Amino acid sequence: MTTIAIVYHSGFGRTAAQAEAVLRGIQSVPDVTAHLIRVEDVEAHWATLDAADAIVFGSPTYMGSVSGPFKSFMDASSRRWLQQAWKDKIAAGFTNSGSLSGDKLNTLVQLAIFAAQHGMVWVGQAELPGGRADDAINRIGSMLGAAAQSDQGSSRPSDGDLATAEKFGARVAYAAQRWKRGAI
């Protein structure tokens, strides 16, 4: 059994909807167990993260970067860094923001560097951009990780962004399985 943890922050529920879509994608892959962890609850879940084969990081983009609560989680994880507790785990990341760009790329770069700090192995987003319609896959055109955009009056990202997140979750799950199977 391959185990994957998603650890995420969401101030207003929209990145939470994206995280749940990533979870659905992971759960669509046989023989994979997934855990959805809010950063607010992480103190009770460090052991779950330590035991996971893969960790998916998710944060809204606030002021062109990860949110404050997610950054606090990153800083708190430095105890894991010291022990290299997450070295060689699969890592991936997603973000959601109000604008189409909104400087989301910077958030994904932050997440990828964070994973590299931990010696993790980053898996990107592999769906080609399918156009600009609301139901289009990867309409944001993001390859480093899964990206979503939520309108101010909406409680969640577009259908296409959620479908993209689902495909992304499945990709991470298959990658984690292959990585685990090949471990020596």
Ligand SMILES: Cc1cc2nc3c(=O)[nH]c(=O)nc-3n(C[C@H](O)[C@H](O)[C@H](O)COP(=O)(O)O)c2cc1C
């Ligand atoms: C403090 C703050 C900063 C924000 N900064 C950005 C930003 O830099 N770029 C952007 O496109 N949207 C920005 N937004 C909008 C949020 O990214 C957007 O509302 C998102 O859907 C919130 O996700 P959440 O519901 O998971 O918190 C900001 C929102 C807040 C509250």
